Amino acid sequence: MTRAQRLLMRGAHLVWRVTRGMTLGVRGAAIDGQNRVCLIRHTYVDGWHLPGGGVEPGETALDALTREFQEEAEVLIDPGAARLHGVYFNTLASRRDHVVLYVARTFTVRAAKVPDREIAEAGFFPLDALPPETTRATRARLAEITRGLPPATHW
Template sequence: MTTNPETALRQTGWPGFRGRLFHLYFVLRRPMTLGVRGLIHDASANSVFLIRHTYVPGWQLPGGGVEVGETMAEALARELAEEGNIALTAPPVLKSMHFNRRASRRDHVGLYLIASFSQTTPKLPDHEIAEAGFFPLERLPEETTPATRRRIAEIFGGQLVSAYW
């Protein structure tokens, strides 16, 4: 009897043809994707940066998908530059990973806290962004999405961040 799991799998033929076939089936049926979101916190004004997309309602944290060959931190820096003309001046801090197929097309989304940043010279706005700006934690826009409110509360230890909870 084989006790090594790797040897047992090899003996059953799992990593061979059947394994490749199942892998192909799952990739075609529902490929996994990875996304990032950044909670940009301006401590001096106790405010956070939110965006509104042109194609979905509500204010959200900036972010997007991780492209092939890109790290999560690189994707976050790219998305912040595209969506909000924001440049990171220190590495972002990964706070949590989330899985929610219903909330996003991304299977797994990393949530980063960004406390050190600069706003770059405005360029033509990304065609996906309707509006963007900083909002005080105690006065988030009413249209801020529930998922965004949960993530903000998560980062700040569950403190109330608005009258609309």
């Protein structure tokens, strides 16, 4: 992440600190029957990530997961089949941020994601052949899921 990107994220979290107190995000590992995982690449931060974003006021974590997958990857998650994997303290964002991670194995790909202002690219990648630019945290979470490891405490 570049210095400008870090400053932008810190600025956003400063606003959220004043308006929200604690911030809560959600991410999901959508894994298909061929053992491929859905990853996205943002326009404003480096690397490949699991789809997700902030949980808005009045929204459940599963509602946010469903919304984010639809917006970021054109994937319709079955919220009834999504399973909670873990809750993580995300000190990289701020000292008030937590991330809820779900695993979804039941979903529908509506269409190929067309790049937009937020998402440069989205796609499915074999779990044993992730793009080289896949973030450390994304690799760690996928290792937990695929190896049956307990969730770490920090993102």
